Amino acid sequence: MKFNADRKWLERRAEQEDRHLISVGGLISSLDPNCEAEMNTVPKIESTKTAFVRLLQLARRERRLTLERLAEKADVDLAELLKIETDEAFTPSLRTVHQLAAFLDLPAKKLMVLAGLLRVKDPNLQQASVRFAARSEPIGSVSPEEHAALEEYVKFLNER
Amino acid sequence: MNPKRTMTLNLTDQEMSVLEELSTQKDLSKTALLRQALRLYQMVDSRISRGEKLFFEDSEKQKAELMVL
Amino acid sequence: MREAVHILDCQTGQLAEAEIFDEIGLEHFIETQATWRPLVLEAARGLAANPQQAMLIPRHFHWDWTRKEAELKLLAVKFFGISCAGQLQGIMKIDTVARSCRLPEQQGKPLVYIDYVETAPWNIKLLMEPIGKPQRYRGVGSRLFEAAVLQSEEEGFKGRLGLHSLPGSESFYIKECGMTPVGRDPHKQNLLWCEFTPEQARRYMAGE
Numbered sequence: 001m002k003f004n005a006d007r008k009w010l011e012r013r014a015e016q017e018d019r020h021l022i023s024v025g026g027l028i029s030s031l032d033p034n035c036e037a038e039m040n041t042v043p044k045i046e047s048t049k050t051a052f053v054r055l056l057q058l059a060r061r062e063r064r065l066t067l068e069r070l071a072e073k074a075d076v077d078l079a080e081l082l083k084i085e086t087d088e089a090f091t092p093s094l095r096t097v098h099q100l101a102a103f104l105d106l107p108a109k110k111l112m113v114l115a116g117l118l119r120v121k122d123p124n125l126q127q128a129s130v131r132f133a134a135r136s137e138p139i140g141s142v143s144p145e146e147h148a149a150l151e152e153y154v155k156f157l158n159e160r
Numbered sequence: 161m162n163p164k165r166t167m168t169l170n171l172t173d174q175e176m177s178v179l180e181e182l183s184t185q186k187d188l189s190k191t192a193l194l195r196q197a198l199r200l201y202q203m204v205d206s207r208i209s210r211g212e213k214l215f216f217e218d219s220e221k222q223k224a225e226l227m228v229l
Numbered sequence: 230m231r232e233a234v235h236i237l238d239c240q241t242g243q244l245a246e247a248e249i250f251d252e253i254g255l256e257h258f259i260e261t262q263a264t265w266r267p268l269v270l271e272a273a274r275g276l277a278a279n280p281q282q283a284m285l286i287p288r289h290f291h292w293d294w295t296r297k298e299a300e301l302k303l304l305a306v307k308f309f310g311i312s313c314a315g316q317l318q319g320i321m322k323i324d325t326v327a328r329s330c331r332l333p334e335q336q337g338k339p340l341v342y343i344d345y346v347e348t349a350p351w352n353i354k355l356l357m358e359p360i361g362k363p364q365r366y367r368g369v370g371s372r373l374f375e376a377a378v379l380q381s382e383e384e385g386f387k388g389r390l391g392l393h394s395l396p397g398s399e400s401f402y403i404k405e406c407g408m409t410p411v412g413r414d415p416h417k418q419n420l421l422w423c424e425f426t427p428e429q430a431r432r433y434m435a436g437e
Contacts, residue, residue: 001379003234003372007244009436014237014368014374018354020401022370038424067211082212187338192385196339201306201327206303 049088049154051129052114054136057085058150059104059141074103081143091116110157169194233414235311237367242322243368245313249376253308254321255301260317267347272356295358306344309376319369321346325376325384328391332424340424341381345375362437378430388430393420407433 004010029133032077043091052084060070076096083090097115101108113125142150171179183193204214214226230251238245265360300306305326310354321343329344338354348369350356356363381388399421400407408423425433 001232001249001376001383003232003375004434004436005235006436008372009237010235010237010244010368012436013371016401016405017370018364018367019353020405021353021395021397022348022374022401085211091344137433147348185337185372187387188385189329195304195384196326199303203305203326206299210299 018092032145035129048114048126048129049116050077050108051114053085054133055106055111055150056104058070058104058136058142062147062150070103074099076100106154107157130154139151233340234311234372236318236369236372237362238309239367247318247366247372248311248368249251249309249311249372251307251309251314253301257308257317257320259263261320261347261349263384264316264321265347267311268350268362269356271354272350273358280417307380309373309380311372313366317349318352318366319346319348321373321377323380325386326339330389330391330424332426335389335426338389339384339386340391341377341384341386343374343377343390346370346377348373358386375434378425378434381430387427388425388434389427390425390430392423393417394423395420399423 062068063070064116065073067081068078068088070076071081076099080092080096084092084096092115094112094117097112097117098108100106101111109118110125113122114129136146163201179190180221184189186193189212190227211227215223216226217223230249232249234249235244235245235246253352260387299324301308305324307323307325309321309323310317322345324342324344325339325342328340330336330338337394349365351362351365352367352369354364354367378388381390390408392402392408393408400409402423404412405423407429408425409429410426411422413419413423
């Protein structure tokens with residue numbers, strides 16, 4: 001790749017760039033000016049949200065269910081399930097989380113906190129969630145390590 | 161640049177004809193076109209393996225699923 | 230791929246030696262989250278103070294680690310990073326199969342789609358000024374954009390590029406870079422689809 005070595009070219013491009021926010025997607029986005037709440041709670045939501053998604057994925061894979069089958073069995077909207085798994089910023093509906101909790105035999109209130117529907121200051125939950133998310137993988141068959149991680153996390157959620 | 165390896169491809173007359181036609185249409189060399197085809201195949205396969213589905217939608221908004229293995 | 234490029238050092242006013250590379254790993258993304266995010270949020274609060282600037286407030290970036298990892302293995306996706314002084318200064322993701330040309334004169338032809346390009350917040354003048362912090366480097370985003378054009382040429386796409394411009398950047402891509410605004414994309418939050426023809430790319434690279 002041969003980049004332009006002309007300093008004047010660079011100066012001109014830099015000057016143009018300085019006058020705008022040119023990031024496409026990413027951290028800089030001017031789509032939502034009302035994200036004050038998001039800005040303040042973002043770090044907390046992240047770890048538990050990831051754990052929520054991973055929990056769902058692992059639980060689904062343990063039962064060898066496709067998204068479609070899970071949607072059918074849990075009586076939830078397939079499109080919403082897909083969004084949960086692929087869009088980290090997406091917050092599922094109260095009913096969906098409730099249905100999933102029932103089907104997967106998990107404490108509903110806990111699941112709602114994880115999904116971002118309820119705000120609770122719980123550093124233990126966060127820590128456990130980060131550990132769980134780090135120990136699990138989104139695709140493929142469930143490994144013994146993942147199985148152990150899932151069991152441990154579910155036990156933790158049910159205990160308190 | 162990544163080092164490249166050479167491969168010989170045996171294609172039928174019909175396959176070669178399609179390859180040439182698509183190359184012209186897309187303004188690509190035959191190699192570049194096949195490279196695109198490989199990328200597309202891998203991308204589609206990867207998403208289907210994750211449980212997603214691929215659909216075509218006709219002009220009347222009717223969806224038909226495309227099964228790619 | 231590793232190429233030496235120059236960017237501009239704001240402190241000295243001189244050229245700074247940087248490097249553009251395409252071997253991006255998960256650790257690079259982790260770096261952006263750890264080092265960029267806090268400053269972006271701080272800058273966002275700075276911008277919120279000015280109602281006119283409020284529309285530029287950054288939104289929570291949707292980090293989906295699972296997708297990023299899977300995408301790192303795809304041939305169609307390519308990440309570029311630019312580093313200087315041992316730190317990541319910008320990152321870009323392009324896709325060679327996700328989209329194709331929509332301009333009638335090149336309809337259906339392949340292009341390099343800039344899925345996202347992001348400069349470290351300390352390099353963005355509009356973010357740093359309101360919070361009274363110094364801008365470190367200039368021209369980072371432009372170098373990444375240039376890399377996208379060069380990649381398009383290497384692919385045989387002749388410089389054809391496409392991207393969805395955010396509302397605040399439309400005039401940058403149309404007036405300064407010379408891209409053609411094709412139309413708003415209802416499947417992408419009505420963002421403006423902008424495209425480069427080979428001639429426009431050539432003019433951009435030549436500085437015309």
